[in-house]
Amino acid sequence: MASVERLHRTAPLDLAKLEEDVVGNVPAIRVAPSGTMPDYVEHEEGVTRVGALSAEAVVRDYEAAAKEIEAMGAELINAAKRCEAMTAEVHNAIAFMRDTATSYREEAKKIFKRIEECSIFTEQVRKTCESVKLKMIDGKL
Incomplete structure (x- = not known):
């Protein structure tokens, strides 16, 4: 009980003085x-040790x-390089498709011409057969 009474009789705690003492001793x-x-x-x-450690941590x-x-940033650069490579591949694929489409058109033209030639030839054969048949009927053969 005496120690409690002694605490009450001491001066109040000066926080500013305490802080000054602590900072001054670091x-x-x-x-x-x-x-x-x-x-x-x-x-x-x-700079104090506490300040230095705090600054270093931050x-x-x-x-x-x-x-x-x-x-x-490095990952973004790699992604951009992959994108550029893919774009180049796409351009190559587009060129291949255009070449293929051109080849198909050329082939279609050849087949178209061949069919028309066959049609004309067939018509000529039919007319020739008709003419020979009529000559045979007329007895001119």
Whole structure:
């Protein structure tokens, strides 16, 4: 009970003084405490260990995110290259289809001409047969 009474008699806690005492007793950092950091940041002279560690943690998270973004960029470049290759293949396929269509048209033209030649020849044969038949009927043969 006496210790409780003694606590009540002491001065109230000064939080500002406590913070000043804690910060004043934390040593400043002159080198990176946990390995290499990205080369675009550097600790300020006199920064506390807590401040340095916090800043490093944040910059490392940002650096990891930046590397992920760069990796996505590399994946996008690979996707673009695959797309370019596919586009080239499509152009080749289109050229092949055009050549094939042209060949079909040329073949259709040949068949068309051949059928018409056969039709004309058949008509000539029919007329010749008709003429010979009429001559045979008329007895002129």
